Amino acid sequence: MTPAKGWKAGATTAALYAGGLLGPFGGAVTSSVLPEIGADFDRTAGDAAVTLTLYLLPFAALMLFSGTLGARWGAVRTVRTAYLVYVLASLLCAVAWTFPVLLAGRVLQGAANAFTTPLLLTALAALTPKERLGRTLGVFASMQAVGQTSAPLVGGLAAEASWRWAFLGAAVLAALLAWVGMPETAAPDTGRLRLRSAWRPSVVRIAVTGFIVWGCLGGLSFLVAFRLGDGFGLGAGQRGLVLTGFGIAGILTARLVGRAVDRFGARRCVLLGSVVGAVLLAGVALLPSLWAVGLLWAAAGACSQGIIVGVNALVLSDQGANRGGSVSVVQSLRFLGGALSPALIVPLYHLDAVLAFLVPAALLVVVPPLVLRRRHARTDMRPGPEPDRTVRS
Numbered sequence: 001m002t003p004a005k006g007w008k009a010g011a012t013t014a015a016l017y018a019g020g021l022l023g024p025f026g027g028a029v030t031s032s033v034l035p036e037i038g039a040d041f042d043r044t045a046g047d048a049a050v051t052l053t054l055y056l057l058p059f060a061a062l063m064l065f066s067g068t069l070g071a072r073w074g075a076v077r078t079v080r081t082a083y084l085v086y087v088l089a090s091l092l093c094a095v096a097w098t099f100p101v102l103l104a105g106r107v108l109q110g111a112a113n114a115f116t117t118p119l120l121l122t123a124l125a126a127l128t129p130k131e132r133l134g135r136t137l138g139v140f141a142s143m144q145a146v147g148q149t150s151a152p153l154v155g156g157l158a159a160e161a162s163w164r165w166a167f168l169g170a171a172v173l174a175a176l177l178a179w180v181g182m183p184e185t186a187a188p189d190t191g192r193l194r195l196r197s198a199w200r201p202s203v204v205r206i207a208v209t210g211f212i213v214w215g216c217l218g219g220l221s222f223l224v225a226f227r228l229g230d231g232f233g234l235g236a237g238q239r240g241l242v243l244t245g246f247g248i249a250g251i252l253t254a255r256l257v258g259r260a261v262d263r264f265g266a267r268r269c270v271l272l273g274s275v276v277g278a279v280l281l282a283g284v285a286l287l288p289s290l291w292a293v294g295l296l297w298a299a300a301g302a303c304s305q306g307i308i309v310g311v312n313a314l315v316l317s318d319q320g321a322n323r324g325g326s327v328s329v330v331q332s333l334r335f336l337g338g339a340l341s342p343a344l345i346v347p348l349y350h351l352d353a354v355l356a357f358l359v360p361a362a363l364l365v366v367v368p369p370l371v372l373r374r375r376h377a378r379t380d381m382r383p384g385p386e387p388d389r390t391v392r393s
Helices: 003-028 034-040 050-062 066-073 075-094 099-114 117-127 130-159 164-180 201-218 221-232 236-264 266-286 290-317 323-351 353-371 374-380
Strands: none
Touching: 003 050, 003 075, 003 099, 003 117, 003 130, 003 164, 050 099, 050 323, 066 075, 066 117, 066 323, 075 099, 075 117, 075 164, 099 117, 117 130, 117 290, 117 323, 130 164, 130 236, 130 290, 201 266, 201 290, 201 323, 201 353, 221 236, 221 266, 221 290, 221 323, 221 353, 236 266, 236 290, 266 290, 266 353, 290 323, 323 353
């Protein structure tokens, strides 16, 4: 391999990881600047919050089948096209002259990201030896956590001049990723796949697990914020600081939990993480110490990261023909769980604050062992296809 080709291969591998940052960053970048966006268009901050919803809805909905369509069209072509659409959507948001134009840009951003995440994960799995899959997925998960955690900060800093600069930054990053592309060998020709090929029973069980885990743990930042405000009287800035511990812990422990998945198996890590996560949630609800609540929620971030890496490893270890579509389904239900969590749990909180934590904790203990039955654990042991190259993480 010539130095130029070696540089290109390294850049495309790095781009697979960097692509994991773009989606969560774009989704959360408006979360800290809603008042400023509303003021620009003579709207309330509550109206501006629609910019979050209209990113997540097409993102989750299209991922039900985006992985299958992307594999059918060709992963390399699909991902590059999606990045270019993301560039245009981000520029549209940056120059939006009316509020509906901004919302249209957010819809396009979410739709474009739906066609990158599952195909990037599939490409990483194709390039990685099975015994190192957990570590590779851990690095990818850490990049997603970086995007999720840094977005409010970057958006807030940009808003000191104009919130529109954050979208220009996202456009530049997406343009760089489109230029670098992804490895040609990462996605072999799969023919004309059918959408239903991604909905095998084994995949549905993993997807249900992702739905429960993200809805009952990863998506509960709003509930912890209620606890911090009502239980300890913290203001918005103080609540945000405590909640950031969840993402930081996820970033710092992603590689470690990836190694644990490789060593102990994805199914075991998912089940153990679910039980530990349930205990941590109960502690957040019951302990009277602010420091204890903060530390437990940070630990929950590491736990959640481990479960998600395990879920992704389970679906990518399944040897069906349509791995891209399978990953797509699992990711869609994962984010759907997070989107539905506030609507389902906030009424419980108004009924009883402790119950709002204990119900999702109980679901974490009960549901994953039921749906990830022992016979499904054999997917951990099936040998994967021989990779063309190796990703060292």
